[in-house]
Each structure stands twice: as C-alpha cells, then as structure tokens.
Amino acid sequence: METLWRLIQDPNMQWIFLSCTLLGLSSGVIGCFSYLRKQSLMGDTLAHAALPGICIAFMLTGTKSLLFFLLGAGAAGLVATFGIGWITRNSRIKHDAAMGIVLSSFFGFGIVLLTIIQHGEYGNQSGLDKFLFGQAAAMVGSDVLTMSIVSLSLIAVCTLFFKQFKLVSFDPGFARGLGYPVALIEQLLMFLMVVAVVVGIQAVGVVLVAALIITPAVSARYWTDKLGFMVVISGVFGALSGGIGTIISSLGSNLPTGPLTVLAATALFLISILFGPRRGLLAKRMLRLKVARSIDEEQGHKERQLEGGATL
Amino acid sequence: MKNHLKTAAPLTIEGLSVAYQKKPVLRGVSFSIEEGELIGVIGPNGAGKSTLMKAALGLIPRLSGEVLIYGKPYRQQRRLIGYVPQRESVDWDFPTNALDVVMMGRYGHLGLFGRPGAKERRLAMECLAKVGMADFATRQISQLSGGQQQRVFLARALVQDAKLYFMDEPFAGVDAATEKAIITLLQELKRQGKTVIVVHHDLATVEEYFDSVLLLNVELQAYGKTEQVFTQQMLQQTYGGRLAFLERGGNARLAVTKG
Known part of the structure; x- marks a missing residue:
C-alpha cells in the first residue's frame, strides 16, 4: 500500500498513468464503431502496417517525433487499406485473406527496415525497437501532451458526429x-x-495495440443494448485497462506496461462474458433454468388436472 | 415551384443502364410513373429489380441514363424520398431499439450536429403506432421477429415524411399479420396522395395490391396499368419459360417454377 502511495505521488508515474488511461479511453471509443462495422481486424492491419511507416518517417527525419510517426503510420495505413481494396476488387481473394496478406507483408517490411536502422548509421535510434511491444515508461512529457490532445480530439470528433x-x-x-x-x-x-x-503504439506496441481497439468494445457490448452507453462503457473499460496496466507494471520491476494493459482488458472481457446481464453466459444459463422450471411447473399442473379429472 | 411539382412525374428514368463488373444488370430502361399510385416492380431473380431501385436512389453508380425525381436530379430532391431497404441489408444485432431505428428516418432533417430530441421521438412514436409497433418501441431490435423488423423499417420510412417511397421487397418473409399491416399502410399512403414503388415477388397478390405494374428482366418488358400489363402473355415474356399457370376454381393462379 505504501509503495502504491509513493507511486501515485511520483510525477513521472502520473504522466504515464494519465496517457495510458487516455489512450485506453480513445481506443475504446473508436473501437466500438469498428467492431460494429465488422472491421475489428482492420485495427490490427493498420497497426502492423504502421511499422514500416514509422521506420521510414524515422529514416527521413532522423527524429523520434510523434507527429512524424503519425504521418508515416497514417500514410502506410492508407497504402495498406488501398492495397486491401485493390486485391479484393481485382481478384477472387476475399477481404480477410487480403488483410492477412497485406498485414504480414507490411509487418515483414517493417522488421527489415527496423533491422537496417539498428545496424545502420542512424544516430539516436535506440528505443525504436520498443515499438514492437511498446514502452510506456519511455514516454516523456511532450509525448504525453501530444497523446492527450490527440485522444481528447478523437473523443470530441466521435461526440460531434455520433449521429452520423x-x-x-x-x-x-x-x-x-x-x-x-x-x-x-x-x-x-x-x-x-x-x-x-x-498513439497507442508507443505505449502498447504494434503487435498488441489492436487488442485495445477490439477488446473493450466487445466487452462493452455485453453490458448494454444502446450504442451511446456502449461507447461510454467501452471507453471506461479501455481507460481502466490502461490505468490498471500502468499501476501493476509499476508495482514490480521488469513488468511491461503494454502487455499488462492488454491483459487487464482481457480480464475485463472475461468478467463481461461471464456476468454481463442478459448476454453473459451466467445470465443465459439462469434464464434457461428459469424457463425450464416454468415449463415443468405448467406441465405438472396440467398432469395434476388430468389426474384429478380421471379420478372423478 | 408548387406548379412545377404538380406537372413533373414523381419519377422519370431515361435510358438507364447499370453493370456490376462487366455484366449488365439493367439495359436501356426508360419509364415515367404517375403520382399517387402503388406501383409493383415484378420480374425473376436477377432481373435487376433492386438494382433499379438503388440506381434511382443514387446508391450505386450507373453506366448511363438519367433519373429525375419530380423533374429534378435526385440530389436536389432527397427530402421527397423515403426508402425501405431489404431487411437483410443490416445487422439486427446492432445495439439499438425500435424507436431509435425509426428516429434515424429524421436524421436527414437534422443539421450537421443536430441531435434527435422530443420532436423526433414524438414523430417516431406516431409512425411506430401506424405500423402497429407502439408496444415494441423500447425493444432491442434483435428481439423482434422478421415481420416486426420489417415494420420498424417501414416506420422509419414513414417518419421521413416523403412524397415518393421506394420499398425493396417489404413483403419478403413476413407473416400474414405483417403483410396485412403493410398493405393497409400502402393504401393509406396512396390516400394521402403519395407514390409508392414496391419490389414484389408474390405474383398471386399483384392484381390486388398494385395500380400499375413494371415488368423487368434486365430490360424493361412493360409498364402500365395492372389490368393491361399483368397478362399471361406479358408474364411469359418476362419470366421466359419459368412460369406455370395453375387453374384453380376458375381463377388463374400463377406460380414460378424453378428453371
């Protein structure tokens, strides 16, 4: 408990906690729409496609700035989505297979670039490999500020255009x-x-960031039948995952924040699938038992009536 | 403006052709419909009935041809149009309820950032009542039967308060009660002077339901008043050899055989 208190007072820790929470919140919100549009795996594709984009951005600029990474990853994501669209339109290959092809080839290319960077003459390249699994602890004040602004604007856009x-x-x-x-x-x-x-890659990494987009949304669906609530719950689940992940990782040494965040999201998912009202496994089991009992009772009632009739 | 609306036909299509990939689905379709009628679009599977509707609504690109709604391109007349898509076109497990889906019909009347409020709620409730679904307003849409889902879609089109309605197979896979509710509603719309175009499959009810009939099989086969166009000869031409005529109790009944 005392260590926890000390951690909460640590400003560096506060930064990381804040940004991981915001990150979870915004991925949870946007994840709802991609889940409902049956585009969950698109997040994974975009994440993997982002790696070569980030590497190229670094090779061109020589700096590890979130803005350039955003541009690089965005461009790569654009190329990837066009690639998927082109493959599905011009061949008999279906959407899922096309995503698989594009995802893995972009990721492969990204790893090649990453290796070139590490063995090349690029200064200040340390930490770029952290993009694979993320390293929340490596984030500095300016990163946190950028992430906060981006996350909040993302939520604002979703609120403004909710109807659309x-x-x-x-x-x-x-x-x-x-x-x-x-x-x-x-x-x-x-x-x-x-x-x-x-924005999620820096904290959670290319490989796992999709989990933050998919898992909170799927979990939230178990608790509500209203989209508005679902978006809020998903955001809260995402934020909780980020928060819990940060706290647990800071409690021990050598505990990675990103993977722990994803595990926290998974734990929330397990709770949801078990205890969600109506849709949860437990609720479904209870309902089935209740229906079975009422049918039994009806049946018994009828039989008693019949027996009564026979004796008369 | 008013005058113009009166003179121009609700829907005029000139030389419309549509193709998916290389395969033509509609070829050189031209017709013009009259205001205040119930019009059935009839034809075999793959005849392009839904495509005709989607192309008229600007939902899919067309190869050539012109579509005019009350004398003007579709873009300028959107608010005059109500649309009921095929029920299977959406995922009914979406987290929303019946009332909410109906309110979506008002989204075109709300501004960019406008949110549906008390007025939209009231209008939507009225339309749910018209299709006999008022008691199901707060029901999650996945828990509605197929017929009830169809009626929710219908209510959503009603709340659009349009003059010209497009309905893509509203009678497909619904129970008798829903079929009756839908046809009562169509007649009510007609009484209000609205025009309704319906893609329809059940040949047995065509004469009962529709004022005019549009027979389609990639090309326009015939368009006109039901009693003039809905004849054995025209149907044979539209469906090819896939039509059997069953005589029963003096009434000629029609059935499509597989072919």
Whole structure:
C-alpha cells in the first residue's frame, strides 16, 4: 500500500498513468464503431502496417517525433487499406485473406527496415525497437501532451458526429439515401482508427495495440443494448485497462506496461462474458433454468388436472 | 415551384443502364410513373429489380441514363424520398431499439450536429403506432421477429415524411399479420396522395395490391396499368419459360417454377 502511495505521488508515474488511461479511453471509443462495422481486424492491419511507416518517417527525419510517426503510420495505413481494396476488387481473394496478406507483408517490411536502422548509421535510434511491444515508461512529457490532445480530439470528433457514425455503422445504404457522404464518413472513421493505433503504439506496441481497439468494445457490448452507453462503457473499460496496466507494471520491476494493459482488458472481457446481464453466459444459463422450471411447473399442473379429472 | 411539382412525374428514368463488373444488370430502361399510385416492380431473380431501385436512389453508380425525381436530379430532391431497404441489408444485432431505428428516418432533417430530441421521438412514436409497433418501441431490435423488423423499417420510412417511397421487397418473409399491416399502410399512403414503388415477388397478390405494374428482366418488358400489363402473355415474356399457370376454381393462379 505504501509503495502504491509513493507511486501515485511520483510525477513521472502520473504522466504515464494519465496517457495510458487516455489512450485506453480513445481506443475504446473508436473501437466500438469498428467492431460494429465488422472491421475489428482492420485495427490490427493498420497497426502492423504502421511499422514500416514509422521506420521510414524515422529514416527521413532522423527524429523520434510523434507527429512524424503519425504521418508515416497514417500514410502506410492508407497504402495498406488501398492495397486491401485493390486485391479484393481485382481478384477472387476475399477481404480477410487480403488483410492477412497485406498485414504480414507490411509487418515483414517493417522488421527489415527496423533491422537496417539498428545496424545502420542512424544516430539516436535506440528505443525504436520498443515499438514492437511498446514502452510506456519511455514516454516523456511532450509525448504525453501530444497523446492527450490527440485522444481528447478523437473523443470530441466521435461526440460531434455520433449521429452520423451510428447511422453509417448500422445502415450505410439508408445513410446514403439520406444524402450522407458515406464514403467520407467511413474514411473519417478509418482515419480516427489510424490515429488511435498510432498513439497507442508507443505505449502498447504494434503487435498488441489492436487488442485495445477490439477488446473493450466487445466487452462493452455485453453490458448494454444502446450504442451511446456502449461507447461510454467501452471507453471506461479501455481507460481502466490502461490505468490498471500502468499501476501493476509499476508495482514490480521488469513488468511491461503494454502487455499488462492488454491483459487487464482481457480480464475485463472475461468478467463481461461471464456476468454481463442478459448476454453473459451466467445470465443465459439462469434464464434457461428459469424457463425450464416454468415449463415443468405448467406441465405438472396440467398432469395434476388430468389426474384429478380421471379420478372423478 | 408548387406548379412545377404538380406537372413533373414523381419519377422519370431515361435510358438507364447499370453493370456490376462487366455484366449488365439493367439495359436501356426508360419509364415515367404517375403520382399517387402503388406501383409493383415484378420480374425473376436477377432481373435487376433492386438494382433499379438503388440506381434511382443514387446508391450505386450507373453506366448511363438519367433519373429525375419530380423533374429534378435526385440530389436536389432527397427530402421527397423515403426508402425501405431489404431487411437483410443490416445487422439486427446492432445495439439499438425500435424507436431509435425509426428516429434515424429524421436524421436527414437534422443539421450537421443536430441531435434527435422530443420532436423526433414524438414523430417516431406516431409512425411506430401506424405500423402497429407502439408496444415494441423500447425493444432491442434483435428481439423482434422478421415481420416486426420489417415494420420498424417501414416506420422509419414513414417518419421521413416523403412524397415518393421506394420499398425493396417489404413483403419478403413476413407473416400474414405483417403483410396485412403493410398493405393497409400502402393504401393509406396512396390516400394521402403519395407514390409508392414496391419490389414484389408474390405474383398471386399483384392484381390486388398494385395500380400499375413494371415488368423487368434486365430490360424493361412493360409498364402500365395492372389490368393491361399483368397478362399471361406479358408474364411469359418476362419470366421466359419459368412460369406455370395453375387453374384453380376458375381463377388463374400463377406460380414460378424453378428453371
């Protein structure tokens, strides 16, 4: 308990805690829309595709600035999504297989670039390999500030365009009929996902960042049948995961924040799938028992009536 | 402006062609419909009935041709149009309830950042009541039956308060009660002077339901008043050899056989 108190008072720790929480919050919010649009794996593809983008951004600028990484990752994500679209349009390959091809080839290319950077004449390259699994503890004040601004703007955009995002996620055809620029809205959602992925990479890493987009959203779905609530719950779950991950990792030495954050999200998911009202496994089991009992009772009642009739 | 609305037909299509990849789905379709009618779009599977509707609504790109809604391009007339897509076109496990889906019909009337409020709620409740679904307003949509889901979609189109309605197979896979609710509603819309175009599959009910019929099989086969166009000869032409006529109790009944 005392160590926990000391940690809470540590300003460095506060920064990391704040940024991980905000990161979880924003990925949770944007994740809801990608989950409902059946694009969960797109987050994973974008994350893996971001690696070569980040490496190229570093090779060109020679600095580890979040802004350039964002640009690089965004460009790479754009190329990846176009690649997936091109493959599905021009071949018999289905969307999931196309994502698999693009994801792995981009990641492979990213690893090659990463190795070149590490063995090349780039100064200040230390820490770039941390992008694979993330290193929250390495974040500095300016990173935290950028992450906070990005996360908050992401949430603001989702709030402002909630109506549009909702309709496009539920029924894009009808949205188009109303005159909504559906393609533009879908691109905006995709862009927000790229942003969430890129700010998440530094804390959680390329390999695991998709978990923060998928898991809180899936967990939140177990607790509500309203999109508004789902987005809020998902955001809270994401924030909780980030917070819990940071605290646990700071309690021991050599405990990585990113993976712990993902594990915290998974724990929340397990709780949700078990105890979610109505949709949870326990609630379903209870309901089945209740229905079975009421049918039994009805049946017994009828039989008693029949027996009564027979004796008369 | 008012005058213009009166003179121009609700929907005029000139030389419309649409293709998916290389395969033409619609070829050179031209027709113009009259205001205040119930119009059935009839044709075999793959005849391009839904495509005709989507192309008219600007949901899919067209190769050539022109679509005019009350004499103007679709873009300028969006608010005059209500649309009921096929029920299977959405995931009904979406986290929302019936009332909420109906309120989506008002989104076109709200501004960029406008949010549905008390007025939208009231309008949506009225339309849910019209389709006999008022008691299901707060029901999660995945817990509705197919017929009830169809009625929710219908209510969402009603709340759009349009003049011209497009309905893509509203009668597909619904129970008798829903079918009756839908047809009562269509007649109510007609009484209000609205025009409704319906993609329809059940040939047995065509004469009962529709004022005019559009027979389609990639190309337009015929368009006109039901009693003139909905004939054995025209249907044979539209469906090819896949149509069987069953005589029963003096009434000629129609059935499509697999072919």
